[in-house]
Amino acid sequence: MKKIWKFDLRMKAIKYPKITIVIFSILTGIILWGNYKTPQGSVIPKDAIMNKDNPVRKMDEYVSSKKAEGFNPAEPIIFPIKFGKKIGKKEILFPNGIQSKEDLKKIYEWTNRLKDEFGESVISLATIPNFLDEEGELKSEYYINSSLFKSNSGLNIGNWKKGVIADQSVYGIFISQDFKMAYIYYFVDDDAEQMSLMWKVKSFLEEKTFGWIHQFTEFDIHPKDASIGLASWIAGRWIIHQALLLNILMIISGGILFVFPGFRRALHSWLQAAVCVIIFFMSIIWTRGLIGLLWFFGFNVVERVYTLLSYANCIVQGTSFSLHKFGAYNEGREKGRLQDR
Known part of the structure; x- marks a missing residue:
């Protein structure tokens, strides 16, 4: 055998x-x-809202369905900037919000810093044109641009605010209605690796370098500049994770x-x-x-x-x-x- x-x-x-x-x-x-x-x-997927009739979910599904047609859906990370001053250990918001060209310069500088770090997908009042008709000529300077900071710019904060209020595409979206906060948006591609991106955001805001070991010790973001914050569902998912x-x-x-x-x-x-x-x-x-x-x-x-x-x-x-x-x-x-x- x-x-x-x-x-x-x-x-x-x-x-x-x-x-x-x-x-x-x-x-x-x-x-x-x-x-x-x-x-x-x-830990939480993007479609975590389980109610199929939820308007947010419906809008997200509609936008995602257009991806096959060449549309590139994106999700925003919002960087709010507060305008205030510290009194003792407390930070008090200015009663009238933005008060000077220095406040506008802060939005301008943060926008440029974010663009240098994350690219051209950063949008704020420093990247949105303010179309004005001056003597039959259409001008399209950004709402916040470098010329405003010159000594002879003739900037009037009150008139500037009126111009912002008149444009409903920016008022209440890129700046709060009381002018106490400005919002800078960074739009993240739908297929981006969001967890890695959030570590980059954390490093940028805290002005620190984080290694692989920190993923086991860090679970929050503390910006070095207390006047800037972070708001987005992407950040929320990262923190929960x-x-x-x-x-x-x-x-x-x-x-x-x-x-x-x-x-x-x-x-x-x-x-x-x-x-x-x-x-x-x-x-x-x-x-x-x-x-x-x-x-x-x-x-x-x-x-x-x-x-x-x-x-x-x-x-x-x-x-x-x-x-x-x-x-x-x-x-x-x-x-x-x-x-x-």
């Missing part, structure tokens, strides 16, 4: 431990590269710290307890790295907060796996079925 060839991977791995470790190390190196490539996705990320990571870290002494008590070995925890970490690294590899090879897979629940599952499954394996190993040693190495 012909002998059937059978390959037992588990027994081969046990028989040749050095080769097993080398292969495992090479695969782990590839997986670590996958961790570097792993893209982040928001970061807050949940930190909470889940704390749960995972707490779980590992909790089970480590439990392993020591159950297995009576610090070394075996440490190996169990290493198994947890390796399973988490492999899980996350495979997401990056799948994304690299064209699969639409990104890391979301929900994905982090699988890391908690690695701890739960790893606890059972490690206890059973080391329990069987220790029992075999006690009964003389295994030799110490």
Whole structure:
């Protein structure tokens, strides 16, 4: 009778431990590269408004449907600028809002800074033309332009405000109706990687550089200049994402710290307890790295907060796996079925 060839991977791995470790190390190196490539996705999708009759959702669906026709839908990030002064530790808004050309210059400078950082998709009163008919000639200077800041510009803030009020396409949209706040819009492409973009926005507003480690420690944005703020659903999704990320990571870290002494008590070995925890970490690294590899090879897979629940599952499954394996190993040693190495 012909002998059937059978390959037992588990027994081969046990028989040749050095080769097993080398292969495992090479695969782990590839997986670590996958961790570097792993893209982040928001915990809350753009279509999170579940009511199909919601007007906001309907408008968003209509705009998105035009993408096939060449229309490029975009979502705004809004940078509000407050006009006020500090009295002690409190910041008081000016009773009449914008009061001088210096206030207008602030809008102008912030607009240029944002354009330098994010490109031409930035819109404010410093990029919107104010069409005026002067002696039969149509002039189209921006509502805020560099000529207003000259000493001989003859700028009258009251008349400037009247011109803004007369244009309903900007009044109440790019400036508040009480002139206490101005709004600069940055329109983000529909297919932009919003989580990475928000880190760029955070770095810009706080005037700091953030590395990969900060994604596990930061969950809010604190602009260095207190007079400028941030408002958008994109920013809201990022903040919720970061807050949940930190909470889940704390749960995972707490779980590992909790089970480590439990392993020591159950297995009576610090070394075996440490190996169990290493198994947890390796399973988490492999899980996350495979997401990056799948994304690299064209699969639409990104890391979301929900994905982090699988890391908690690695701890739960790893606890059972490690206890059973080391329990069987220790029992075999006690009964003389295994030799110490």
